[in-house]
Amino acid sequence: MKKKNGTLSDIIYYIFVIGFGFVMIYPILWMIGSSLKPETEIFGNAASLIPGEWLWGNYAQGWEGFGGIGFDVYFRNSMIVTTLVVIGTVCSASIVAYGFARINFKFKAILFGCLMATVMLPVQITLIPQYILFHNVGWVNTFYPLIVPAFLGGQPFFIFLLIQFIRGIPRELDEAAIIDGCSKFGVFLRIILPLLKPALVTVIIFAFMWTWDDFLAPLIYLNSASLHTVTIGLRNFMDADAGTNWGPLLAMSSLSLFPQFVLFAFFQKYLVQGIATTGIK
Template sequence: MKKKHSSFSNFIYYTFVILFGFVMVYPILWMIMSSLKPETEIFGNASSLIPSQLLFENYARGWEGFGRTGFDLYFRNSMIVTSLVVIGTVLSASIVAYGFARLKFRFKPILFACLMATVMLPVQITLIPQYILFHNLGWVNTFIPLILPAFLGGQPFFIFLLIQFIRGIPRELDEAAIIDGCSTFGIFTRIILPLLKPALVTVVIFAFMWTWDDFLAPLIYLNNANLHTVTLGLRNFMDADSGTNWGPLLAMSSLSLLPQLILFAFFQKYLVQGIATTGLK
């Protein structure tokens, strides 16, 4: 009887998980399947996932882009910006987090309080001062305003995440390295950084997703169509006068998910390990 009760409980649990997962995935499935539908069928028969015919023309039209600007250019721009932002975020956030977690220096409590305050600060508050600064430097309509902040400190959220992770690493490892003649920078590169791999993978995934999906910053700083990212390229399919090309829009939206899905699938085990563990077994 106990075994039957356990089997029934597992059946109820997995049924609920599968149904809940389908509800969560349904919008993505609808977008992918609708990208293969004719224009009139997308909202005319929106409740049906199965298209009456597979129309791959939407992908061809969407990939052509607008004028002489193909959608491959938008993907290239997004990949350049996102890759550099991820690299800058990992480098700056790990170094700053190591300083707060391990080093002793003047005004450390005050600076840490400022760091925590910026976590709660909306990005819109600093948008105007940053724009004025980059405009005076002549960097508007370039990738520099999108990339440079990542190398100069990164996201406070990532710094705080790494600080908490480093604090879980025993200080005895640092002391043993000092006895062996290791410098402060050597402790960071040889001891702390290798143990940070699960947390750094978490930072990479979130930094990639947030930068790839960012619409506001490219909209503010990029005016040249040849510099537009994927998010701005998708926006170009929507026109208040001529209407929205839903077929190509949904097709390119589906393609824009591929880099994130591939990255998440490849680093999934490290993501779970970075969230669920303290970095040491």
């Protein structure tokens, strides 16, 4: 009797999970299915996931882009910015986190409090001062405002995440390395950094997704069409006067998700491990 009740509860549980998962993924499936529909069918038969007429020309039309600039240029720009931001974030955030977690220095508590305060600081507050700064140094309409800040400290959220992870690493490993002749920086490179792998993968995934999906910063700093990223390129399909070209828009939106799906598929195991071990839910 217990076995039957257990089997029945498992069946109900999996039906609920599958149903809830389908509800969560339905918008993505709808977008991919609609990217292959004629525009009249996208909203005429909106609930359907399977196109009545398969229109692959939406992808070809969307890939052509605008004004002689193909969508490959937008993908290239996004990949350049995102890759460099991820590298800068990993390098800077891990070093800063190691300093807070393992090294005692003057005003450490005050600086850590400032770090935690910036976690709650809306990005809109710093937007105008940053723009004035980058305008004065001549960096507007270049990739520098999007990339350089990642090398100068990284996101406070990522620093806090890595601090929590490093605090879980036994200090005895540091002491043993110092006895063997390692410097503070040597301990970081030889002991801490290799053990940070799960947390660093978490940082890589979040930094990649947030930078790849960022619309505000490229919109503000990039004026030339040849420098636009994928998010700005997608916005170009929407015209208040001529109307929105929904087929190519949904086609390129589907392609823009592909790098994130690939990254998440390969590093999902480390993402879960990194979040679980840092205690951040």
